[in-house]
Amino acid sequence: MKCYKDGGEMVPTVIDYEHRGIVVKGVKALKCPVCGEEVIDVDEYGKVKRRIESMIKPLRLRRKISSAGNRPAIYLPEDVVNAVKVEIGDDVEIYVEGNRIIIEPVNTS
Ligand SMILES: [Zn+2]
Structure with a gap:
């Protein structure tokens, strides 16, 4: 896979992916050696998304007026x-x- 910015050959790497304050460590990604752009591969992104969703516990509580x-x-x-x-x-x-x-x-x- 090549970098969409400069055509640099992306190399496999492992990153910490952060989404709304939640950090998922050890995510497989590709990194451009030229510009440093990081891309999570599509399969991995699905897994990361599910992991994040399971970590966000909706806060919903019942109260009486x-x-x-x-x-x-x-x-x-x-x-x-x-x-x-x-x-x-x-x-x-x-x-x-x-x-x-x-x-x-x-x-x-
Ligand atoms: Zn690049």
Whole structure:
């Protein structure tokens, strides 16, 4: 296989593939000795994708709407707060999409 950029002959290598913060080590790939471009081979990519999917555990928790000062309130589970890296005092945006309530951290930094 040749590099699509410069036609360099790709050589087999092993890389750490990173996707959304998840690193899969020891992935078979091809590397161009000219420009350093790395390509994961197609079969390997399927395997890597399945490995990543099995590592991403969807965070889905059930909560009851409780009441805070007579208003409906939901307490955020610690796992959720940690997953999106927000803390008490941070701003969030709340919006509605269909019948979903979406809470999104506001990036103030
Ligand atoms: Zn190249």
